[in-house]
Amino acid sequence: MDMPAPNPAILARKARMVQRLSEVLPPDAVIHDEAETRAYECDALSAYACPPMIAVLPGSTAEVSAVLRICHEEGVPVVPRAAGTSLAGGSLPTADSVILGVSRMNDVLETDYDNRVIRVQTGRTNLSVSGAVEEDGFFYAPDPSSQLACAIAGNIAMNSGGAHCLKYGVTTNNLMGVTLVMMDGTIVEIGGAHLDAGGLDLLGVICGSEGQLGVVTEATLRILPKPEGARPILVGYDSAEVAGQCVSDIIKAGVLPVAIEYMDRPCIEATEDFAGAGYPLCEALLIIEVEGSPEEIDVQLGMIKEIARKHDPVELREAQDADEAARIWLGRKSAFGAMGNINDYMCLDGTIPVSALPEVLRGMEALSKQYGLDVANVFHAGDGNLHPLILYNANTPGDLEKCEAFGADILRLCVELGGCLTGEHGVGIEKRDLMLVQYEAADLLAQMAVKDVFDPAWLLNPAKVFPLAVSETRRAVAAE
Amino acid sequence: MARPETEQDLAEVVRAATEPLRIVGGGTRGMGGAGTPLETGGLAGIELYEPGALTLVVRAGTPVAEVETALAAEGQRLAFEPMDHRGLIGGGGTPTIGGVCAGNISGPRRINAGACRDFMLGVRFVDGTGQVIKNGGRVMKNVTGYDLVKLMGGSYGTLGVLTEVALKVLPAPAETAVLRLRGLSDADAVRALSAGLTSPFEVTGAAHAPQGPGGEPETWLRIEGFAEQMSYRTGKLQGVLAPFGEVEILRDPEETASIWRWVRDVAPFHDTAGDVWRISCKPTEGPQIASRLDAAGLLYDWGGGLIWALLPEGADARARLGDFGGHATLVRGSGQRFHPEPAPIAALTAGLRAKFDPKGIFNPGLMG
Structure with missing residues (x-):
């Protein structure tokens, strides 16, 4: 997967950036030492890694706002990061970027059972949201399999699902409000404990926008009474x-x-x-x-x-x-552990109409022979979300590329049969270059138009979601 | 007036347009802006229905009734229970599925099942330049790119004209039961509704009418499921609600359906004079917020989180409400329909409209 070359003019401003960020954050919240920034070089798509220029760990919405304002003024790209569990490379940095981690912001701000909502800071892990309410008989429904580690900010960015979404829906169906910090530092409150949007459903488009529209620092989430059994x-x-x-x-x-x-x-x-x-x-x-x-x-x-x-x-x-x-x-x-025990694997995430299952499985078998790589399938059958696991050996030269080509063919097959590239993991860098398989250029332009409104300079997580060639002119403006 | 029969023809009308267009589905909600009517009723018909996958793809101008009939034949339904506005607005027309989606029209079951937008899986629409755009798809989980499906849901035609929608549908349960309490104050009623909604018994409707069909206050909770579930859950909920008074249990399908139709369509305000406001708020704050309105009539749905209020013509509900965590929409009457937005949100709204409708021709003046 290609990433844009770092902008030398930005790299040259590193010292000034460290200086400016240190003025608005505590000393331990600005990480710029080359050994320490390595901790942020990749997420769960660990085949790709690149240490960021700087990583910051703000502790409040106000600090996030201050960081973004500075990066906006300096024209420095920002890659938001929650727990770093993305399987799609959603928080993969570039060498000229600032990683903005929300992991220090993990408080429960308000629990309101009568209105069936909880308000949390978004660095809080998914499972610990349920943990905060379970003694009182409630839970937070979306349950991605990484729920012990993944954080709400990432769940919102990727619109995460889980095994139980056939009944309870995915993140977007359980998200009622956010505090969003825009790239220029503006803090916006959207939604809340009331049930529907007052105007355009901005919450709906923010959820699943892969950290490209703003940084969500607080969220109002729907909690539900636990079933009896x-x-x-x-x-x-x-x-x-x-x-x-x-x-x-x-x-x-x-x-x-x-x-x-x-x-x-x-x-x-x-x-x-x-x-x-x-x-x-x-x-x-x-x-x-x-x-x-x-x-x-x-x-x-x-x-x-x-x-x-x-x-x-x-x-x-x-x-x-x-x-x-x-x-x-x-x-x-x-x-997943069992697969990891056998070999390296890549986990795909295509979705198909349930009726197309036999055809997809037959097609996958044929592709498996063609590529000479084994594939095993775990599948949320109720909602058509496939998780083919392709086994490969990272130490065999060319195996990763072969595996990626195999994966891309599986996803093309999903789209051909009426499905989509990704059901719950997100596009990130992994499926970025396949977007034109599912969408026409005009469809992607409409999506990019939304980013133009929220982040006109294309500084937030700019190299994700859209094929680089499609987003190039917009990103070029930012680099000037 | 234009009434294209194909998506391409509709796109052509928009491409050629230089003056404002008023986007009309069935014309039953009276929520369009100024301009020449552009009707979607010519784009009708079900494209695909797979009951085993809970998926329906339908052209935007298809009447809701046609969709509901097709679903009922397979024992399924639109779980978000869209309201029929005709009685309230007092007009004719035929509600269309495109109008329902464009308005994110959701009924009493919204409190449990989710809103219309939660059931929208995919859209095709024509933007303000006449470009056809698709987003989402027909599968239940899809995070491929931005979710413009949600953005289109509830955008009232201001960002584009819907031509096709893909919806998730759900099985219709075998039975319905209603628990009814009488004579409660608004505050006690909302407390009772909260008690039901915080129980594990999956209440799918929670409404209160200070003046019910018989003139006295009535409070209703609904559960739906298999016959065996009904007896068990009504029994349990009777216990939960016991502190609030005597609980009647209604099981007759006609009777229970008519109660929720009455709530869904805001029947108490049919054939009345005055403006009708729809207020969305934190459910437990409903009664306190409603008390500021000095309304001629009130109806609470969504456990208190949706207030329907009847006010004298021209009365400004927003001024009476002052600041509260929610918003007020003028559904019947003349004036600013949507709640004014804080400056940064208004800027985002304006920015999105300028991008999707650069000529400014879609329902101008309607939202913000």
Whole structure:
């Protein structure tokens, strides 16, 4: 992946930038030593790394505003960073950029159960938002698999999803308000504890804008009363078609599980070797979870089992207690670790209409042979979000490039079948150059027009989301 | 007036336009700006409906009723329960799905299921230069580029004319039950609604009418699901609501549907004189905020977070309200429809309109 060459004029201003930033931040919040800035050289897309010129760790909205105002005046690009767990390179720096980390801002500002909202600083981790309210019987619904580490600022930037979004939606459906600091330092309050926008839905376009429109320092999030209970069942099938049909029949029958997870044979085999969850070795495995009181769960699982049995499963296992439920989830939750145990892997994130599943899996198998790389699939089947994991060896020259080409072909296939490039990870640098597969140039110009309004100088995270050639003239203005 | 039959023809009308256009779906909400009417009713029909994927793609001018009929045939529905404005505005016309999306029109179930914009998966629209633009898609999770789908939802045609929308639909539950309390003050009613909404029993409607259909205060909570769920959840919620008074349980499908239609369409203000305001606020503050209005009539939805108020013609609700954390929209009456925005937000709004509609022809004067 190409990144724009650093601007020498900016690099030459490093000392002045350090000086100016130090005037508005505590001494330990301005990191400019070359050894220390290495800590910010990459995110979870670790194949790409570049230390920033400076990293800053402001502790308040006012400090964020001061930092952005200075960078704006100096024409220095800013790359916002939350917890650095992006799989798409969303917080990959350039050598002439200032990394703005929000990790020190992690307080809960207000909890309001009667209105079912919590207000937090956005450096707070996803899981600790739920942690702050769970003793009182509430939770924050979006649950990306990195939820122990990832922070709300990044969740908002990427509009993160999770396994349970079939029922609860993704970040944008659970975000009610933000404090946004714009590139020129202006602080804007958008939304709040009320339920809808007063004018244009700016919150809707800020969420998922990958840190290109502003830095979100505080957020009002919807919290929900915890369901009384949840229980999964596991169903194995001999074919992807049949499993896909089963998912579709469950949804059509009017049952709405909170999660329907899908694993294919390569993934089942790898996780069995790694975690020994006792999964059947079959072509397609579904984990379906429903919520409610024990009696309500019985009713829903009864309907699901009836549908599942019509499709001749090779196995159908219902959790009888919490231990068994945990074992059903164990393999799924260790899938990524299991893959990492075998080899390096790249995790893709395309989404397809559920009906296209068999076709996508067949296409992937053919591509896997063509490229000579193995691929395993974990899939949020209820909402069509695929996570193909392509195995490669980072130490074999050319393997990474081959893996990337394979991945790009899979994503092209997703788009061809009516889907999209990314369901929850974001574009970042990873899918940037594929944007024209999904969109026409005019569609991208319309998106860039929004950035023109929020950040006319194109200083915020400028080298992301849009193909470099498409954003070049806009970024060139900033570099002057 | 123009009523194009294809997206290309609509784009051509916009490209050629030099004077303001008033974007009209079914014309039932009376929210367009000044200008020559540009009707979308010619762009009608369902493009794709996959019940097993909960996905519907439909042309913008399609009547809502046609969409609802198609969904009902598969036991599904638009979960955000769009309001029908005809009774309130007192006009004719046929509500279209494009109008619903352009206005982000959401009914009582918004409190639980989300707003119209939460169910919008993709859009096609024509911008102010006549360029056709698509954003989003037909899949439920999509973070590929900026979410202009949300931006278009609730933009009332000021950024572009919707030509097609992709929506997430949901199964319609087998049964509905309503828990009704009578005679509560507004403050107690909102406390009761909060108690229901903070329980794990998934209340999908929470409304209060100081003057219900019979003239006395009525407070309603709705739950929906399987038959077995209904008995269990109504029983549990009866316990939760017991401190607020006697709780009646209604299970008759006709009766429960008519209550929520009454709330959804703001029936108490049909055939009345005066202006109708729609106020969005923090739910628990609803009664206190409403008390500043000195309104001739009130209706609370969304657990108190949506206030419908009937005021004398020309009365300025915003002046009566003063500062509060929310906004007031004038839905019936003449005057500034949308709440004035703080300067930095107004600048963003103006900037976006200038980009998407550089000729300034889409519903000028409507939003900000």
